[in-house]
Amino acid sequence: MTAAVRIGGATRLYAIIGDPIAQVKSPGVYTMLFAERGIDAVMLPAHVLPGRFDESVRGLMALGNLDGLVVTVPYKARMVPFATRLGPTAARIAALNALRREPDGTWSGDMFDGAGFVQAALRKGAVLAGRRVALFGAGGAGSAIACELVAVGVASLALIDPAPQRADTLARLLAAAFPACDIHVAAGVAGDRDMIVNASTVGMHAGDGLPGDIGPLDARTLVGDVVVTGTGPSALIRTASERGCLTVDGHDMFAGQMDALMGFFHPEAASLAQAANAAD
Amino acid sequence: MTAAVRIGGATRLYAIIGDPIAQVKSPGVYTMLFAERGIDAVMLPAHVLPGRFDESVRGLMALGNLDGLVVTVPYKARMVPFATRLGPTAARIAALNALRREPDGTWSGDMFDGAGFVQAALRKGAVLAGRRVALFGAGGAGSAIACELVAVGVASLALIDPAPQRADTLARLLAAAFPACDIHVAAGVAGDRDMIVNASTVGMHAGDGLPGDIGPLDARTLVGDVVVTGTGPSALIRTASERGCLTVDGHDMFAGQMDALMGFFHPEAASLAQAANAAD
Numbered sequence: 286m287t288a289a290v291r292i293g294g295a296t297r298l299y300a301i302i303g304d305p306i307a308q309v310k311s312p313g314v315y316t317m318l319f320a321e322r323g324i325d326a327v328m329l330p331a332h333v334l335p336g337r338f339d340e341s342v343r344g345l346m347a348l349g350n351l352d353g354l355v356v357t358v359p360y361k362a363r364m365v366p367f368a369t370r371l372g373p374t375a376a377r378i379a380a381l382n383a384l385r386r387e388p389d390g391t392w393s394g395d396m397f398d399g400a401g402f403v404q405a406a407l408r409k410g411a412v413l414a415g416r417r418v419a420l421f422g423a424g425g426a427g428s429a430i431a432c433e434l435v436a437v438g439v440a441s442l443a444l445i446d447p448a449p450q451r452a453d454t455l456a457r458l459l460a461a462a463f464p465a466c467d468i469h470v471a472a473g474v475a476g477d478r479d480m481i482v483n484a485s486t487v488g489m490h491a492g493d494g495l496p497g498d499i500g501p502l503d504a505r506t507l508v509g510d511v512v513v514t515g516t517g518p519s520a521l522i523r524t525a526s527e528r529g530c531l532t533v534d535g536h537d538m539f540a541g542q543m544d545a546l547m548g549f550f551h552p553e554a555a556s557l558a559q560a561a562n563a564a565d
Numbered sequence: 566m567t568a569a570v571r572i573g574g575a576t577r578l579y580a581i582i583g584d585p586i587a588q589v590k591s592p593g594v595y596t597m598l599f600a601e602r603g604i605d606a607v608m609l610p611a612h613v614l615p616g617r618f619d620e621s622v623r624g625l626m627a628l629g630n631l632d633g634l635v636v637t638v639p640y641k642a643r644m645v646p647f648a649t650r651l652g653p654t655a656a657r658i659a660a661l662n663a664l665r666r667e668p669d670g671t672w673s674g675d676m677f678d679g680a681g682f683v684q685a686a687l688r689k690g691a692v693l694a695g696r697r698v699a700l701f702g703a704g705g706a707g708s709a710i711a712c713e714l715v716a717v718g719v720a721s722l723a724l725i726d727p728a729p730q731r732a733d734t735l736a737r738l739l740a741a742a743f744p745a746c747d748i749h750v751a752a753g754v755a756g757d758r759d760m761i762v763n764a765s766t767v768g769m770h771a772g773d774g775l776p777g778d779i780g781p782l783d784a785r786t787l788v789g790d791v792v793v794t795g796t797g798p799s800a801l802i803r804t805a806s807e808r809g810c811l812t813v814d815g816h817d818m819f820a821g822q823m824d825a826l827m828g829f830f831h832p833e834a835a836s837l838a839q840a841a842n843a844a845d
Contacts, residue, residue, distance in 0.1 A: 292596050292607060293592055298610075306574055311574075312573055313573045313574075327572060327607070330630060331630070332630035333627075340620070341628055343623075343624055344621050344623055348612055348613065349584075349612035349614050
């Protein structure tokens with residue numbers, strides 16, 4: 286999407302960095318949000334080439350009128366050393382997707398991929414505390430979502446990944462920080478789970494099925510999927526909807542992340558955002 | 566001014582670099598011109614701090630989707646080493662105000678401050694060839710204008726500057742390149758001149774008078790002034806208008822430079838620009 290915006294000499298800059306960049310939606314979305322909230326700022330697409338990563342990022346961060354960065358594939362881990370300090374999720378998983386310049390010129394970084402999921406679920410009226418979760422995918426998105434789910438008090442978290450090593454690493458990391466939660470690696474979905482989240486890439490391609498055997502679903506199961514397709518719901522979301530489950534899809538997550546990121550960049554505008562959401 | 570524009574992931578970037586930056590008009594003006602010509606691009610204000618000049622410029626030029634830079638005070642000379650090649654005016658005066666990325670990734674730089682003046686004068690129907698010119702100011706703007714005036718064939722050029730050394734340096738430089746033109750340093754305006762241009766800063770401040778003794782003016786004298794004020798015409802332009810002279814002011818120059826720069830960045834759109842000007 287693109288947004289109608291105004292730009293002048295005093296306009297403040299934000300940039301989303303990634304490779305490739307032409308497909309990103311953030312420039313249009315955040316630029317429009319800034320405009321709606323009366324903030325004279327734009328979100329630029331910045332195509333950072335892998336071989337020129339350091340000089341591109343240093344150059345952007347050196348600009349006197351650049352106030353923040355959003356970070357997308359493949360740079361979420363590579364940006365970590367550029368933050369002066371990290372929020373709890375970014376520190377835990379050693380990846381970030383947003384950097385904000387503080388008034389003293391230092392940079393705070395944090396990871397909002399998981400916060401977007403949690404915020405979207407809460408906005409739909411879901412209760413997350415006490416849930417028994419099966420999570421497919423322990424990569425970047427899965428790690429971020431896992432962090433946020435244990436932080437909001439799910440009772441158990443089963444990590445399912447074709448690469449058991451990375452699921453195990455994530456499980457150990459989270460178990461150390463959240464001893465009250467039952468965090469473990471699993472080969473499949475156990476019968477007692479009441480929440481299923483797909484954070485794997487299964488579903489991104491036409492003809493993809495479910496991320497794995499999800500067993501029988503009943504209407505009390507909360508089902509989430511990070512996948513965004515251009516062709517309607519993923520197989521997982523479609524199946525869940527048919528069974529009457531509450532669902533959180535990739536579009537919901539993106540909207541949830543918008544709120545979280547706007548709150549990070551412009552805390553004073555966050556209450557306005559919440560008011561606008563309440564009116565949706 | 567600000568312009569209503571659309572911005573998305575595929576939008577191409579141009580930036581104007583300077584310090585300070587909040588006062589520049591180029592972001593609004595060029596972003597609007599891009600939009601009018603169906604070019605998906607924006608012109609950003611980039612606040613480049615003097616102590617972080619090299620890293621800022623290198624970072625911007627490293628971005629895969631940045632196609633050009635406009636350069637303003639105080640960086641027109643400092644940017645020269647970043648160009649792979651220079652146009653004739655930029656090479657002569659060792660200053661540039663625009664850089665364009667070529668398809669092979671190299672950078673071409675040139676200086677359009679003088680071209681803007683010449684283009685504005687021609688658009689008003691002025692004949693420049695054969696003129697006997699008195700030019701106040703041999704700094705950046707004066708040097709650029711002097712270059713373009715001798716290139717379009719003025720008969721003589723008297724350079725008047727409180728610092729005779731820099732007027733002398735410019736005169737020698739131009740005389741070597743354009744032996745047919747009578748180029749010399751002068752202390753004041755001689756009686757035979759039929760064109761007066763102010764490229765000094767006199768006129769920028771409220772209460773400023775003329776840049777020097779301009780002698781009697783008649784209606785055949787072409788009078789130009791680089792000064793842009795927020796409070797109406799400069800004393801020089803006001804005086805010239807009262808005498809019935811054809812005038813070229815700072816706003817005319819900025820408009821002329823817009824055309825020259827758009828032609829530099831997007832040669833294929835230049836003919837459209839000329840068509841639009843013809844319709845003004």
